[in-house]
Amino acid sequence: MDEAEFLRGRVYGADHDDAGPRPDRVYAELVGGPLDGLLLDVTDRTEREPREVALTTEIGRYGPGGRSVYVRRGGDGRRFDWRGDTPGTS
Template sequence: MDEAEFLRGRVYGADHDDAGPRSDRAYAELVGGPLDGLLLDVTDGTDHGSGEVALTTEIGRYGPGGRALYVRRPGDGSRFDWRGDAPGAP
């Protein structure tokens, strides 16, 4: 199994031992980029209200501490599309 297959269906930011989705939470799929196939917890919506997220990742262009930028797909709240990578905060 390659890295992409391993990550698919797992929840971004969850512990490796408990990375599967939970029935009491709502998720959106990350599409494209380094986090492709991961699920983003959007249950409360407060962190994602603008429809844009910058998610910390170790596997993007900027390596450990870098950010993967995703934007909610217009008309489809269940998907966030990759828009690029950014360096992490200094």
């Protein structure tokens, strides 16, 4: 199993021992980029909240502390598309 297969269907930011989705939460799928296939918990997020998220990741272009930027897909709040990586903020 490669890293991409291992990550698919897991929840971004969840503890590795308990990274599966929970039935009482709402998730969006991250599409493309280094976090492709991970689920983002959007349970408390409204449609009016920012459509863009910058998620910390060690496997993006900028390594540890870098961020991958995902934007909510128009008309489909259940998917966030990758837009690129950015260096972390100091």
